[in-house]
Structures are given as C-alpha cells and as structure tokens.
Amino acid sequence: MNKPVKPEETGTILKVVGTRPIRPDGVEKVTGRAAYGADLHLPGMLIGKVKRSPHAHARIISIDTRKALALPGVKAVMTSADMPDLAAEHYEAGESASNLKDLSANVMARGKVLYHGHAVAAVAATSNAIADQALDLIEIVYETLPHVIDVEEAMAEGAPILHEQMVTAGLGETPTKASNIATKHRLDRGDLAAGFASADVIVETRYSSAAVHQGYIEPHACVASYAADGQTQVWSSSQGHFVIRGLCAKLLKLRFSDVRVIPAEIGGGFGGKTTVYLEPLALVLSQKSGHPVKMVMTREEVFRATGPTSASVVTVKMGAKLDGTITAAQVDLKFQAGAFAGSPVGAAVMTSLACYDVANFEITGWDVVTNSPKVAAYRAPGAPNAALGVECAVDELAEKLGIDPVAMREKNAVRNGVRAPYGPVYKNIGYVETLEAIKSHPHMAIPLGPNQGRGIAAGFWFNIGGESTVNVSINEDGTAIVSTGSPDIGGSRASMAMMAAEVLGIGVEQVRPIVADTASIGFSTVTGGSRTTFATGMAVVQAAEKLVIDLKRRAAETWGVEIDQVVWQEGAAHCLQAEKAPKGALTLAALAGSAGKTGGPIATVVALNAQGAGPGFGVHVCDVEVDPETGHVTVLRYTAAQDVGKAIHPAYVEGQIQGGVAQGIGWALNEEYVFSTGGIMENAGFLDYRVPVASDLPMIDAIMVEVPNPAHPYGAKGVGEVPIVPPLAALAIAVRHATGVRMHDLPLSPSKIRAAIDANAL
Amino acid sequence: MAQLSYLSPSSVDEAVKALSGTSARALSGGTDLLVQVRSGRAKPDQIVDLKRIPGLIGIRAENGGFVIGSATCGAMLSEHPTLSKIWPGVVEAANLIGSTQVQGRASLAGNLCNASPAADSVPALIAARATCVIAGPAGTREAAVETIVTGPGKTSLTAGEFIIAFKLPPRGPKASDAYLRMIPRTEMDIAVAGAGVSLALDADGVCLSAHVALGAVAPTALLVADAGQALIGTRLEEVALTRMAEAVRAACQPISDKRGTADYRTKIAAVLAHRAAVIAWNRAKEQA
C-alpha cells in the first residue's frame, strides 16, 4: 500500500491515531460469534413472514385473512388496517428525510400495491413452514393497473399515475394535474447563454444508469417484543437504532420511552439500513400475538422490497474555451424514486458540478415515482449517477480540445475560497492535492497495450456532522469504556477507541468501545453521511478531554496543589511541584483505584451536534482491457486518491476506499435490476444480479491525501462515500478508450459492449 | 405438511427400488437439488443419496479409457494423476462449476441430470464422446451423454433409473480437448454460452477426428457434427476455423433472456468454439 501523502504536517505528535491496530470487533466476527440481526432467539418466539404483491401496480379490492388465522400454529395476521393511518409528516432520519405517510404505506400497502414485492400482509406462526402455509392461505383480490418503471416513460404524458393526489412541486406554480414527477429541483448561477456563446467547443451528451442494490451481505432481520404493559424492545441490524426507534414510534404512535432498540451487529448497510421495513410489522405481530416475533428477509425479498438506488438519465451540455476553461454547463438529472417520492436527485443536483469552478450553470433535477421498490440511500446517494454524466462530458470536452484529462480538471478545479455550486465557500479542501497525487502516481506512466484503455474521473461528497452522544467511563483498574450510539459498519469502534486512547494517553487495547442501545445512551443519529469518525469521534475526544480535566483535578486534590500545577502525560498525572508528589506520577489506574476518595466514579457524557464536516474529493484512474470478441471487461489496475483529512485508522480508510471502488465497478459493469414486461424483477438473487466477486477485481490502490479538517480534533474528514462517486465514469471512459466506442448506458455488460463494437464497425 | 425422507442406500438395487417411488429424487452432491428444495422449486417426498453405493465415487482406468463414478466430485477429477493429462477439457469444464466449496460436492451426474442447457461439463463430455452407464429396474444400459437431456429440466431417464458411471473412451496419441465458457464475471456465474472441442491429430497435426459441442445456445447441449467435420483433414487453418464457426452459428437456437441476447449468444458460441479448437489442437500436438 502507498504511503499517505501529506501536503501539510499537522505538528502534533500522535501515538495512536494514524496507526493500524487490530479492530476490537474482529475476533468475534471472523470466528462467527458476533450476533447479527437474525441470531437472537427468545423464549416463545414466533416467526413472522410477509405476503407480498404479485403485481407491479394494482388496487387492493379485498384481503381475507380468515383461513390463515384458522391454521393451527398461526398466532397473528396483520395488514395495514392494523397500523395507524398517518397524515403526511416529515421525519428527519439522518441522511434522508422520510414522509411518515409514505413510509407507513411502504412497509404495508394501503389501498394500492405500487411494486412487485410490496408488502400486503404479514403473519406470525410457530414455525417457518406454518408461516409459509399461512401466507398461501391469505386471499387477496386485486384490480391490476398499468405500470411504469422507466424514469422517462414515467415522466411522459399519459403514463400510468401512481399517486392520484401527487402534483409536481418546484415548478413555481401548483399544477392541477396529477403527475409522477414529485419535485423539480433547480440550481443555477450566472448567464448560461452568454457562457455557451463564449465557448469554443461544446459537447452535448446523455448517460443512463440502471437501478442497483446496495448488496449488503446480511438481509434485513429483527426481533420485536411487545409487552403487555406497552413497553417494547426491538433487536435489529441497522445503521442507526435511534432512527429505528423514532420511525417505529412514529409509525405505530408509541412513546419513544416505550421503544427500546438494541443494535445487533450489522452485516453491511451502505445507506440501505437507515430506514425500517420489518420492525414495525414485527411489533404489530408481537402485540397481536403476545409473543416475541422474529422476521428475517430472504435475499429475494431484499432485492424486491428494499434498497435499491435510482436508475437515472443524465444529460449534460458543456462548453469550454480552447485553453480548457469551462464556460458553461447545463445538467439535467432524471431520477427514479421508486414507489414513493424521495430519490436522491437533490443531492445529485448539488454534487454534479461540485468539482468545477464554473461561472455559468443551470442544473435541473427530477424526482420521479415509478412502480419499483422505493429507493433507499446508497453511499453518496445521487452523486455517482450525476458524476457519470458530468465526468464523461468533461472527458469528451478534453478529448475534443486535445487536453490531458487531469490537466482539464486542474484547469477548472474548485479551490479554497471558491463558492461551491450548492452554496457555501470551500475551505480546507484537498481537491487540487488529490489531482496532484494522481498526476504523479506511477500508474499514470504505465503504457497501455492493444484493447486497453485508461479512464480518469473525479468525485465529490459533502460529508456530514450531526448529533452524537458519547459516554466515556474509567473502570476501577484504569481501563476505559467508550459507549456510543453509532453502529459500527466500517471499523468505527476501532477509531473511537483510538481517539479516546490518544487523549487519555493509554494503549488502545485498554479501551473497550461498545455500541449502546437507545435506553443506555443519548440520541445519536445514523452511521451514514460519512459522519461517525468525524462527529461521534469529536464527541469521544471531547469526553476524553473532560475526563482528563477531571483526572487532573483529582490529582491536584490528592497532592494539595492548584490544577494548573498538574499535567497529563502518557496516561498519568504529573505534578509540576515535585516536592508535593513524593511518590511521583499518579497513573490512570492509581486515580481510578482511589476514585471513591476523590469524588466518586470517573465518567462523563458528551452530546453534540458536530459542525464543520469537511467535504471530500476523490480522483480515480483505472485501466481496463476489453476482449473485442466477447465484450468482456477486465479491470487491469485501479488507483483511487482521496482527501481524507486525517486517516485515524489508515487500514480502515483504505478499506472504505477499496470497498467504494469495488461497488462502483459492479455498478458500472454488471449490476442492474432487470424487469420483465410485467414489472417483475427477473434477477432477484446474487447469481444473476452480478456484484463483482474477488477475482473480478484488481488490487485497488488507495492513496490517502491528508489535508486536515480543522473542525475535527485530529483533522478527520468523512471517507466512506466519496470513493463510490468516480468509478462509474472512470470505467465508462476507460472502456471508451479501450474500444474506441463511447457507450452511454450502464451497465457496460459484455453483450452490450460486443453489440456496440459491432455497430461501430458497420 | 409434506414430509421429506432421506435414504442412503448401499446397493444399486436398493437405490433403484427407492427411486421408483413417485417423487423420489437422486442426490449426488446436492448443489442443485438442495438449492431447489430450499427454494420450493423441487418438492420431492424422498431424497435418495447415492454416494454410499460402492463405485459411485472414484475414477478407474479401464480398457484404455476411464470410468468415473457418477457422484465423484469436481475436486477429485482434478486431483487424479492422469485424467487431466488425457482429458483436460472435461476436467476444466467440471472444475469451472462453482467455487472451491462447490467443487467438493458437485458431480458430473448432477450437472447432466439437472438438465440445465448451461451446464458446463456437458458440452465437454459430449465432445469427448463420453457415455453413461445407467442402472434401472430392467438392469444396466449404456447411452451417449447427448441422449440423456431432452429439454430444460427434462431427461430421458425413466422411473427408477439413475446414472452410475461415465465412460471416457480410449485415447490415441496426439489427442486432446478443451472447454471454454463465457460469463460476465470471472467465476461464480452461469454460462452465457459454452463450447467443448475434442480433437485427435495425426503426426503432422492434421485432424483425424473432431467433435464440437455447445452449451447454453439451445434447449439442450448440442453436438454440432458439421462443425467437427469442418476441422477434419485440416491443421485448423483460418479457412477451416471460419467454416467451423459458421457451422456453430448455424446450429445455435438460443433464447434472449436476462443472461444475454440470442444474437450475442450465437456470436459468442462461435468465438468460444474457435478458441477452444485452437487450445485443443495445441494441447494435442504436445501429447506424446
């Protein structure tokens, strides 16, 4: 692995931060002991299963559950009639806001089914087999309706309408006619016409990408227990148990204090586990049956009813002067939202030109409902789709102008002091440094052979801060416990322990990090938005610093000196007046052992809303070889440079970068939702929904550029999302240079590439 | 609720009897059958595990050829000291099935009798002119591999019948085979098209016999006689290969589905047959 590039030295000498200790959750995970969502078993527990729609769009005429209920072993059957009929209300859930009315109708269809796989009823029974049988006994009469899945078809005049009440917002006036377009987004600056008029070269291009799933290995799973006194407990695998609590409480009109959510270990989320599917159903079934209920999705259900991210169509018109200066850009983004409004097109609008300092632009986004599962957040939601169009357009421009693609990006790069297209003025960003890291990387000097091509693309993500609560306590032997409310999906327990160890001056193995349940710690929003190391990490550092002050006070009292006469170093209090401390320094263990005499337990809590998350930039270069006869793409090498602020645990930062690239390669080459003419997903399994396997990927070289974020105690920026932004474009551009054909529709599967090569040869 | 019983007979007769039942299914490695039972696609009332029957696992040389027990797993094929030297195409085809874990279970009989048009070992076995030894209520019989599968999910085996062994014929000098498949990924995938080629050459590298078989381009694997014929008497010169490729394309009757268009499958089958022929020829020339 490459050494981190350090454009600036931070000056502080760090002992733990920046090292690569073994993760504290590692042994449990690799030995199979870690308890994931499906691993809990409670006495008297029932199995819950969901009856799903066989149609892509239909009105529910009637549901008859009597036969199912009569089956021995069936303890409860539910439909949307068993859930409160909620008014439209927005609920902020970390990265994505939810409309509670829509969410309720998504977890259990109300009146209409809007996609194949939409939940219509659920049962709880004493065994899997009985639950399956009960599902077959539920009789539902549907009136099928025409459906629409393609985003442009859904926008067209005369398309089947999903929501009769929905009119397009953001048009400036309120239309009277129902539409599948939920919202039009707009961002603009300068004078577009003048910008294009001053351009020497203009490209106009269109790129589309298919719906792809987050593809986490662990299917959604939970256990819910609804006690007779109204207190409930939910064990579930999610990216944020406080959000699960909030959504369950809101959807079922429960008091927050009556819902305790205990986080299970999580087997991947990538944004897709920031909402609820099963938990409210399991609670209703538990209440109705009087038993705890476990619900576990199959992989097929995961594909049909959760995730994915939007299919999209992006058109870009971009003009530049002969020297490469981009004078104007017009971007149009059409995003499939699935059954309910709320695609990530807003973020796509804001990120699309975020790497470019362009005086004149107009960006339009369309949030469009379709008869497919409601999209969920997926790593940098919206940004990869937008970058596909914009980065490919920049490549086309650079090619026309005969300018090197890295130089083209440098020429137009945003720098500190430039106002981002989405509003704020950039500070402490490391985009130019990241471009520089790629430019000087040996990868760029490797010559290419026949049928090989190189693609370069950049990407941006905001990164967020947000609300976190952290508890740090010192045990009687001087070891520490760090409790957070942030589920660990990418090695955050290790990073939290490291930051606490750094401040306390002890070894990282002395710190035990845990993820506490909703009743054991204050509110913390989801692990999402690349926020946890930044925001929760900030709270950890502040809490540890508070403890150090407390420890110094205790030492000062012991020695009978003023607190300013005590320094904290290497995990011990040292007295500046040596004569007052004849026995020398007071270690953390000594102070902990005598805590009862100096004020009692040593513990503190910090709750904050972290501000100042530094935006992240990445620049990727990839080389591919295309077999012109089969259309098969081999990714030969891949280098990803990213400004990470400061890598707290470099191995896990590299892991994030490599993981994002791997998912991006899948998105670019083979992953896609394939729908039948009846609107049924035809490849709802990992055999035909092709995520890359290990042998599909080269070593992904992760280059960490460290331009510190002054808002974080150690300079950290979010790192988890940026790396999935450039790969779609990087691969598309590399394939173009390998084949001589520009392909505009992802995925670039072998059959499409062969067809494009054949068409080009005619 | 339907009950599923499991039987593990230790003789052919016992197995024949057990398999004569209405919805009994033979089990070798289980890598197809158990997946199908779990998903509800197969609903047998009895599973008859054949692996304890003597001879069903193992490879022996016989009359200059090989007899491979029908339940022998892929890993055993590749570990055999001489099989892959003489039939590298058959072994590489069988070894493409699944992953290391799957290779410890998956058998040739299961791959054939699952009757998927895309089964990887089948075109290689057909090109190799392999036969099956079939046990049944009327005793044992032998049949060419290409006669077993009659359509997707369908075989010509009758009630109580099962395959006990595959026979690979004796091989002269300067003979070899090869199998190639196209998948969008690099492993853990299902063939969009596959091609097996088996050749025997004279001392000058001229084809004395040639057999070309295709997978995933028709309801069953195809033996394309014209394609083999195009190579006989040639040293695989470009004209010969072009004629073979034409014969391959003419024989293809693929469907368009989520795994590839009919047009793509046809083109790829020709590409794979061409490449496999060249590999088989080069291997044959190196044989003593």
Ligand SMILES: Cc1cc2nc3c(=O)[nH]c(=O)nc-3n(C[C@H](O)[C@H](O)[C@H](O)COP(=O)(O)OP(=O)(O)OC[C@H]3O[C@@H](n4cnc5c(N)ncnc54)[C@H](O)[C@@H]3O)c2cc1C
């Ligand atoms: C992860 C994974 C990856 C896979 N990859 C591939 C691949 O790349 N290529 C490929 O071709 N296949 C693949 N398969 C499918 C499968 O592994 C193969 O078809 C394998 O060869 C089946 O052999 P088996 O012994 O496991 O069959 P089983 O599952 O035991 O049986 C399969 C069928 O054959 C019947 N049968 C079994 N033995 C006999 C017999 N002796 N006589 C008559 N009928 C019999 C059974 O009743 C059943 O209908 C994959 C499967 C999995 C799970």
